[in-house]
Amino acid sequence: MSIQDDIRNYIVENILFGDGQNLGPDTLLQEGGVLDSTGMLDILTFVEEKFGIKIADDEVIPENFDTLRKMSGFVERKMSGRTAAR
Amino acid sequence: MCGIVGICKLQAGRDIDLNTIARMMAMIRHRGPDETGIYLDDQVGLGHLRLSIIDLERGCQPIHNEDQTLWIIYNGEAFNYVELRQQLVEQGHQFYTTSDTEVILHLYEQEGPRCVERLNGQFAFAIWNRQSRELFLARDRVGIRPLHYTLHEGTLIFASEVKSIFAVPGVRRELDPISLDQIFTFWTVLPGRTAFRDIYELPPGHYLKVSRGTVEIKRYWEIPIYSREEQLDRPVDELCDQIRDLLTDAIRIRLRADVPVGGYLSGGLDSSGVAALVARRFNADLKTFGIRFEQESFDEGTHQEQMVSFLGTKHREVWATPELIGNLFAPTLWHCEKPLLRTAPVPLYALSGAVNESGLKVVLTGEGADEVFGGYDIFKEAKVRRFWSRRPDVSVRAVLFDQLYSDVFRDQRAKSFLLSFFGKGLDRSGDPLFSHLVRWDNTSRIKGFFSNELKAAIGGADPYEPLRQSLPERYHQLDTVGKAQYLETMIFLSNYLLSSQGDRVAMAHSVEIRLPFLDYRLIDLAARVPSRWKILGLNEKHILKKVLAPVLPRQIVARKKQPYRAPIVNCLLSGASRESAMGFLTKEAVQRAALFDPGKVNKLRAKLQAVENPTEIDGMALAGILSSQIIYQQFIEGFPTCIQSAAHPNLIFDRRVQSAPLTGRYAV
Numbered sequence: 001m002s003i004q005d006d007i008r009n010y011i012v013e014n015i016l017f018g019d020g021q022n023l024g025p026d027t028l029l030q031e032g033g034v035l036d037s038t039g040m041l042d043i044l045t046f047v048e049e050k051f052g053i054k055i056a057d058d059e060v061i062p063e064n065f066d067t068l069r070k071m072s073g074f075v076e077r078k079m080s081g082r083t084a085a086r
Numbered sequence: 087m088c089g090i091v092g093i094c095k096l097q098a099g100r101d102i103d104l105n106t107i108a109r110m111m112a113m114i115r116h117r118g119p120d121e122t123g124i125y126l127d128d129q130v131g132l133g134h135l136r137l138s139i140i141d142l143e144r145g146c147q148p149i150h151n152e153d154q155t156l157w158i159i160y161n162g163e164a165f166n167y168v169e170l171r172q173q174l175v176e177q178g179h180q181f182y183t184t185s186d187t188e189v190i191l192h193l194y195e196q197e198g199p200r201c202v203e204r205l206n207g208q209f210a211f212a213i214w215n216r217q218s219r220e221l222f223l224a225r226d227r228v229g230i231r232p233l234h235y236t237l238h239e240g241t242l243i244f245a246s247e248v249k250s251i252f253a254v255p256g257v258r259r260e261l262d263p264i265s266l267d268q269i270f271t272f273w274t275v276l277p278g279r280t281a282f283r284d285i286y287e288l289p290p291g292h293y294l295k296v297s298r299g300t301v302e303i304k305r306y307w308e309i310p311i312y313s314r315e316e317q318l319d320r321p322v323d324e325l326c327d328q329i330r331d332l333l334t335d336a337i338r339i340r341l342r343a344d345v346p347v348g349g350y351l352s353g354g355l356d357s358s359g360v361a362a363l364v365a366r367r368f369n370a371d372l373k374t375f376g377i378r379f380e381q382e383s384f385d386e387g388t389h390q391e392q393m394v395s396f397l398g399t400k401h402r403e404v405w406a407t408p409e410l411i412g413n414l415f416a417p418t419l420w421h422c423e424k425p426l427l428r429t430a431p432v433p434l435y436a437l438s439g440a441v442n443e444s445g446l447k448v449v450l451t452g453e454g455a456d457e458v459f460g461g462y463d464i465f466k467e468a469k470v471r472r473f474w475s476r477r478p479d480v481s482v483r484a485v486l487f488d489q490l491y492s493d494v495f496r497d498q499r500a501k502s503f504l505l506s507f508f509g510k511g512l513d514r515s516g517d518p519l520f521s522h523l524v525r526w527d528n529t530s531r532i533k534g535f536f537s538n539e540l541k542a543a544i545g546g547a548d549p550y551e552p553l554r555q556s557l558p559e560r561y562h563q564l565d566t567v568g569k570a571q572y573l574e575t576m577i578f579l580s581n582y583l584l585s586s587q588g589d590r591v592a593m594a595h596s597v598e599i600r601l602p603f604l605d606y607r608l609i610d611l612a613a614r615v616p617s618r619w620k621i622l623g624l625n626e627k628h629i630l631k632k633v634l635a636p637v638l639p640r641q642i643v644a645r646k647k648q649p650y651r652a653p654i655v656n657c658l659l660s661g662a663s664r665e666s667a668m669g670f671l672t673k674e675a676v677q678r679a680a681l682f683d684p685g686k687v688n689k690l691r692a693k694l695q696a697v698e699n700p701t702e703i704d705g706m707a708l709a710g711i712l713s714s715q716i717i718y719q720q721f722i723e724g725f726p727t728c729i730q731s732a733a734h735p736n737l738i739f740d741r742r743v744q745s746a747p748l749t750g751r752y753a754v
Contacts, residue, residue: 014693017686019534033531039701 003051004072010046011068015039025069030062040065047071053078088147089117089135089593090159090233091245092212093254094221096299099240101742102131108735110250111135116421117161117246117593121146123737125157130214130221133735134159137596139343139447140167145185146737151195152180155217157739158191161246162209162231163600165339170204187211194222199293202306206339206606210246210288216741221296227307227606228454229277229290229580230599232589236285242296247590248285248423252725258284259722261714263543266425266681270533270710271526271549273427274581276556281424281717290580307606309575310613311560311568318614322629325615329608330633336605337363340450347448347600348373348441351401352650353389355627356452356461358642359634360602364450365397366637374399375441375449377406377433381653389642396639404440406433408656412663416716421594422586423721425714427529427706429652431586438595447598453583454603457575458612459630460620461647465570468521469621472566475515518554518561521570526550532707535682535690553577567617654705655694658712670715679718682711 001009004025012020015035029035035043043065044055053075064074091110093102107124111133118135125132125148134147140163148157164170167186170193175181179192186207193201194213199222208230213222223244225233235244238257245251252259262283268275275281277289288294291307318325337360341347349361351374365372374394379385387403394401411432418435419426441449456462514520526549536544561572584601592599602608612620615629622628626647635643658667669675671691676684694700694708 013689017534017689017693018683019686033527039703042697042701 002072003075004068006050007043007047007071007075008068010050011035011043014042014046023068026067028066029068030066043071047075051075051079088137088159088161089114089246089250090161090210090212091133091250092159092221092243093131094214094242094244094296095129095240096237096242096296096301097240101128102126102241104131104740106254107131107133109253110245113249113253114245114247116596119596121737122735123147123159123739124735125159125214125739125741127216127741128743129219130216132157132159132212132214137447137598139163139345139598141183141185142344144183145187147187148737148739149183149185149187149191150739151191155215156191156195157214157216158187158194158211160187160190160209160211161233162207162211162226163342163598164190164205164207164209165342165600165605166204166206168342199224199295199304199306202293208600208604212244218297222293223288223295224293224306225288225290227291228575228584228604228609230584230589230601230604232585233288234280234285235288235294237301242301247421248280248282249420249721249725251285252721259725260284261681261718261722263540264547266536266540266714267533267544267547267549269425269427270536271530272553272577273529274577274586275424276553276577277580282721308558309572310610311558311564311572312614313560313563314565314616316614317616319616322619322632325619326629326632329611329615329629332605332608332611333359333602333633334363334367336602336608337450338368340600340602340605341368343448345447346373347450348375348444348446349399350374350437350449350451350599351376351390351393351399352452353386353391353393353642354452354648354650355631355634355638355642355645356455356603358389358393358452358638359455359630360450360452361393361397361399362634362637365399370398372397372399373444373446374401375437375444376401376403377437378403379406379433379652380408384651384653386648389645392639393642402440402444404433404437406436406652408653409661409663410436411652411657412661412667415658415663415713416666416720418591418594419713419716420720421590423590423717424586425710425717426586427532427710427713429654429657429709430650431591432657433652434587435591435594438592438597441592441597442595447596448600449592449597450600450602452603453588453599454579454601455627455630456647457571457579458603458609459627460567460571460617461627461630462570462574463626463647463649464521464525464574465567465621466624466626467524468566468570469624471512471524472515472520475512518557518569519550519573521566522573523550528703529706531703532710535686535707535711537680537683539680540682565617567621654709655700658708659691659694667712670712670719675715678723679715681714681718687711 048055065071118137120138121136123134123146132148148159150157164186167189171189174192181188202224209226210231210233211224232246234248236251243251243254251257260283261281265275265279265281278286280287292303292305295302349372351357351361361374376390378387411429414432414435418432422431588599619629631643671687673684676682676687690707
């Protein structure tokens, strides 16, 4: 399973409770009503634990996290040691 | 304070059965444990359960006028009855009790339906004119006392609580899909609705007339709206004096009772202010009651203790432990009669139990001050979002949220996302519901749990549209804070705070609450105070703090408002109540009620048992789903159809032509 699938599964199971048919790679998670203000913290914890990365405060910005595609891209870059978008 | 029930035939048909009235009364015995009375004729049956507070000896109802053409059953208090009675005596009316009930009856005789405009209080009552054969039902301005009704087989059935209406054989019991949609949006139903299909609540500030087989409903009072020009342009100190005088008078008349009056004391500004004014001006021997929480984030104990030692009140604490909240969730719902997204009503249910145990029947509370004087965060939030929406590109404006929600913004990592959360809908700043859309949209996410059947029954109905349509023309003149206050008063105050956190949980233990901040004179005065004095910058209830500063310790005035909340997930899903909660959430139970998707409910349950710190929205989802399941069980599936009638009434007036007249006073 790809990183994006892993994150998507987590969101579908734990935040959408199985209702994932409208969640695509480019769905806006916050504005599209998928995540509430605290749901984002859930995901950060999940991503850090699952992929063994540490996310800095200033990396938590919509450019890195507001869609599944951006999130998985960010995680990939972190895992390969490249600098994340700032 | 009492309970009332009644049936009125709109057309010829089956006679009204004395036993049906008695069964309706038996369902709400908690509202009036002291005395009961019934009036019956060929068209109307009226039942009354009394919690004796004024004229303990002779106040048993129904009460009639001089020639017995008018009959009243009454729940509530008209605090200005002393003055009204004097006027009515001068106009030649004769009284056989010293109760406020009889005053209302004669006021109606004198002035007709407009009598309600002269009452200062909290009431729901029915007056039957056996000569003109007209029935008159009325409810107080803001909806402190409940009054429900339905039309069934050519009769109007009414009662203080829905369960009495369901005690009438043949009345259909079903949850209403549109009402559920509203509850899972606004946290409660919109005025006039209940959780149940075809069962209505007379909206606050309305009366209902039955005459010649037709039912007519009229509004007699509206939440006051004043344009900027009509607002009071006076020095703030002068306004403070005026508010203090009026608040003191509102308290003075609310201490009228032939039994002792206690007070709720949370340690917050409002209840502390009321308790201080009572203790300093009227009764130094005040008994107070307060809720304590084990979890520090919910508890206000330090401030409560400070107030108790400052005033020297005899104070009793109720510890709202997770076990207590879990155990009392279902009994509380039986009284609230609607699904709840919060557990906050439960500790208040326990608190009234403590009042009852202490031998008190009446308490003053600080409820209503937040609506009237601008205490809620949502008002400030609306102000910030409005300010931000004028320049959405300047994110520095949003930094104000830091001040507003410092606890939420503590987590720096999620800050930019939180800002985008609050920034949602900035483009909708022209929407009349702008202040509340973020909250309501967010709550609506829980509707994802609705079953396909329920979604289909709701259809494409937009919950916001009927609300927008119901707003009066003058609403649009209000500023941002004024609009938010109006919505909060119209929806949340009437249908949630005064009900699920007010009358219903207090009367569950035969306790009457009295709310000085909701004296209509004070509501009117506050509406004429410019918003800038209510929320100065981001300082909530600025003017009320100035009003109360002379009678309170400095720290109580200076402390930041702590919203009254109670924990959810650890109360409902752990300890002794876990098993009963699980029973309501099994696949079979969820399928039987057909309100929610069993698979999703199961996933939520599993998640909440696994995570340490559940999110706010998941907690609300759990409370909403579990309470809906319990309400379904209590009122639809398992409603007690075999109801024991109350003990023999103390008073029966049987004026039916067919039966032998039966009048008199009986011992219980």
